Amino acid sequence: NAGVTQTPKFQVLKTGQSMTLQCAQDMNHEYMSWYRQDPGMGLRLIHYSVGAGITDQGEVPNGYNVSRSTTEDFPLRLLSAAPSQTSVYFCASSYGRANGNTIYFGEGSWLTVV
Amino acid sequence: GQQLNQSPQSMFIQEGEDVSMNCTSSSIFNTWLWYKQDPGEGPVLLIALYKAGELTSNGRLTAQFGITRKDSFLNISASIPSDVGIYFCAGLVGVEYKLSFGAGTTVTVRA
Numbered sequence: 001n002a003g004v005t006q007t008p009k010f011q012v013l014k015t016g017q018s019m020t021l022q023c024a025q026d027m028n029h030e031y032m033s034w035y036r037q038d039p040g041m042g043l044r045l046i047h048y049s050v051g052a053g054i055t056d057q058g059e060v061p062n063g064y065n066v067s068r069s070t071t072e073d074f075p076l077r078l079l080s081a082a083p084s085q086t087s088v089y090f091c092a093s094s095y096g097r098a099n100g101n102t103i104y105f106g107e108g109s110w111l112t113v114v
Numbered sequence: 115g116q117q118l119n120q121s122p123q124s125m126f127i128q129e130g131e132d133v134s135m136n137c138t139s140s141s142i143f144n145t146w147l148w149y150k151q152d153p154g155e156g157p158v159l160l161i162a163l164y165k166a167g168e169l170t171s172n173g174r175l176t177a178q179f180g181i182t183r184k185d186s187f188l189n190i191s192a193s194i195p196s197d198v199g200i201y202f203c204a205g206l207v208g209v210e211y212k213l214s215f216g217a218g219t220t221v222t223v224r225a
Contacts, residue, residue, distance in 0.1 A: 040123075040218075042216050042218055043157070043213070045212055045213065103147075103213070105156035105158070107156050108154070108155065108156050
């Protein structure tokens with residue numbers, strides 16, 4: 001997990017509140033992405049970015065926004081939190097169009113929406 | 115996303131036993147990856163497979179990329195207590211980093 005830093009580690013939100021999960025990497029990686037992990041479902045891609053200024057939707061993008069103003073940072077925003085967004089969120093980064101062995105994951109952010 | 119069927123969902127094994135798990139898909143993948151996740155941490159890559167039929171080892175771990183490109187298996191030999199965790203398979207199509215994950219296999223080792 002070295003090089004990909006996520007904050008906060010834990011967060012409790014009330015329904016309707018907004019918040020931002022931060023992700024930063026210091027490896028000069030082009031690709032960054034956000035996944036959510038729910039019990040029995042593995043990880044699902046929310047949004048991803050292939051470089052600064054470029055973002056695209058993944059499998060489950062609804063309710064989330066992202067931006068990529070710098071190579072290092074890829075924040076995930078919840079505009080109006082819902083209980084269905086209670087999950088563990090992982091940020092990942094990777095360098096260039098190489099094979100899958102260059103994907104690094106952060107340590108996760110546990111989010112509870114009440 | 116493309117669905118990966120991973121089995122078994124969980125297993126209890128005796129220390130020293132061999133472990134086997136597999137992943138199947140209705141779609142073809144160009145790359146198969148196997149990750150391990152410890153409690154409170156993110157997934158860590160164990161093995162990456164790039165060619166159909168490829169058999170790759172990493173210490174006590176062995177994984178194979180199925181000939182049809184729709185399946186992969188992971189074997190752990192002579193399990194030890196630190197093998198406890200959740201193992202995920204993941205598939206990758208093309209060069210974009212859109213991983214499709216299996217639901218995971220939870221491994222518990224009895225000492």
